[in-house]
Amino acid sequence: MSAPVDSAAVACLRRDEYVSQVATYRHEFRTWLRELDWADEWRTAAFDNVEDELVFHSTILARLYEAGWNRYGWPEDAGGFGGTEVHRAAYFEELAAAMLPVPEQHWTLEVIGPATYRYAPHLAAEYLPNYLRGAEWWGQCFSEPESGSDLAGLRCRAADDGDGGFVLNGQKIWTSQGPTATRFMVLARTGTPESRHRGLSTFLVDADTPGVTVRPIALASGRRELAEVFFDDVRIPRERAIGDVGGGWAVVMYLMQYERGMYGYAVLTTALTELGRLRAEMVVHGASPANRERFAQIYVAVVAAQARAAKTVRALAANQMVGPESSIDKLLFAKAEKDINDLVLDVRRGWMLTGVGADGDKELDTARAKWWYTRAATIMGGSAEVQRSIIADHLLGLPKEKR
Ligand SMILES: Cc1cc2nc3c(=O)[nH]c(=O)nc-3n(C[C@H](O)[C@H](O)[C@H](O)COP(=O)(O)OP(=O)(O)OC[C@H]3O[C@@H](n4cnc5c(N)ncnc54)[C@H](O)[C@@H]3O)c2cc1C
Structure with missing residues (x-):
């Protein structure tokens, strides 16, 4: 009988090879997942509330971090092992191929992490290792x-405190993972009230700072996915600025490429997992020819959108600014998410509408929560109407809309 392989040691030993050769990283990660004796626990875990789900996924992240697999694609001075966004894309693809859910904290990390590293490497060095190991997660406080x-x-205003720091006052809303977040990336006004995008700055604020109040928002599913965050005379030291004071818009523009492109790529890989599950349902329970045709159309649309988002991932990996083009990714992945969940609703209509949920069936509760959540897919991260305007103005050069 062969000795058990210490996979953590293997992943760490072969770091240089995995960084230089994504295909090797992918292959070995796939093998590791295949042999994982707790994969079923991870794959089948179902929850009727978001708090338990985040805690469970934080334990998954701790194990992945220890074994090294989720550290590729992140810089070495921020808890990673090096590599690029292409490593992270391969990571999401392998989770999807193994029918394993993406640990929830990755969704906010993909949005907030790259901009933090780019504009505040000292904060990334201090906190991103904890994010990667599931010991903390953050909320993005932009919307009001x-x-x-x-x-x-x-x-929301950050005024000079006369001592090198700032005093923050105002309210944010719709902060994803906000109810349990450890820190917030806050966009606030440091210029005059009329300064628009030129007078904004970004800060990292700890949720337990005096003056911060977090109120969870329950969505239609009943799950407390989002939060309102209130800031009353919250003191922020100067070193908590992310980027230049007055340079917040550049941080936002950089971050949006990830929120629409990289995040989108990960959504599309999980969409393939969901389609895989749905296909099995349709084979076992049967499906009408119309639903089979819808399935085929959605599948093709998802694969096409993924191919398009892959271009964005490669551009980000090459340090190119993607800019308005990521709005195309946003439009496509949001539609795919909605279409898949509408098909799930139609294929499993009896179960989804009249099944007995709540404490009896966490899987059903999760399926319903997903359907509700995807109603917002075309709103979060910038609404579909706004994405279309960006594409019209900046990519197609169409005449400006009359306001
Ligand atoms: C599930 C979810 C998660 C979210 N997570 C976060 C988060 O983590 N952090 C965060 O900061 N925010 C978050 N948001 C907020 C999200 O970014 C905003 O809801 C979104 O940008 C739209 O803004 P709004 O809600 O103020 O709607 P509004 O801007 O008031 O828009 C209302 C309607 O008017 C349309 N509209 C507005 N302006 C135009 C225009 N110029 N042209 C054409 N149509 C227009 C919109 O398309 C929309 O249909 C989240 C939202 C949701 C639903």
Whole structure:
């Protein structure tokens, strides 16, 4: 009988090879997942609330971090092993191929992590290792009650405290993973009220700082996925600025490429997992010819969108600014998410609508929560209407819309 392989040691020993050769990293990660004796526990875990899900996924991240696999694609001075966004894409693809859910914390990390590293490497070095190992996660505090699409009009204010730091006052809303986040990336006004996008700055604020109040928002599913965050005379030291004071818009633009492109790529890989599950359901329970045709159309659309998002991932890996092009990814992946969940609803209509959920069936509760959540796919990260305007104005050069 052969001695058990210490996979953590193997992953660490072959770091240089995995960084220089994504195919080798992918192959060995796939083998590791195939042999994983806790894969079923991870694959089949179901929850009826978001808090338990995040705690469970934090334990998954701790194990992945220890074995090294989720550290590829992240810089060495931020808890990673080096490599690029292409490593992270391969990581998401292998999870999807093994029908394993992406640990929830990755969704906010993919949005917030790259911009933090780019504009505040000292904060990334201090905190991103904890994020990668599931010991903490953050919320993105950009949107306000009257500033979602019109982000440049936001009113949350960070005033100079006369001592090198800032005093933050205002309200944010719709902060994903906000109810349990350890820290927030906050976009605030440091310029005059009329300064629009030129007068904004970004800060990292700890959730337990005096003056921060977090109120969870329950979605239609009942799950407390989002939060309102209030700041009352919250003191922020100067070194918590992410990027230049007054340079917040550059941070936002950089971050959006990840929120729409890289995040989108990961969503599309999980979409393939969901389609795989749905196909099995359709084979076992049967499906109408119309639903089979819908399945085929959605499958083709997902694969096409993934191919398009792969271009974005490669550009990000090459340190190119993707800019408005990532709005195409956002439009495509949001539609795919909605279409898949609508098909799940139609194929499993009896179960989804009249099945007995709550404490009896966490799987059903999760399927319903997913359907509800995907109603917002075309709103979060910038609404579909706004993405279409960006594409029209910046990519197609169409005449400006009359307002
Ligand atoms: C599930 C979910 C998660 C989210 N997570 C976060 C998060 O983590 N952090 C964060 O900061 N925010 C988050 N948001 C907020 C999200 O970014 C905003 O909801 C979004 O940008 C739209 O802003 P709004 O809600 O203020 O709607 P509004 O801007 O008021 O828009 C209302 C409607 O008007 C349309 N509209 C507005 N302006 C235009 C225009 N110029 N042209 C055409 N149509 C227009 C919109 O398309 C929309 O249909 C999240 C939202 C959801 C639903």
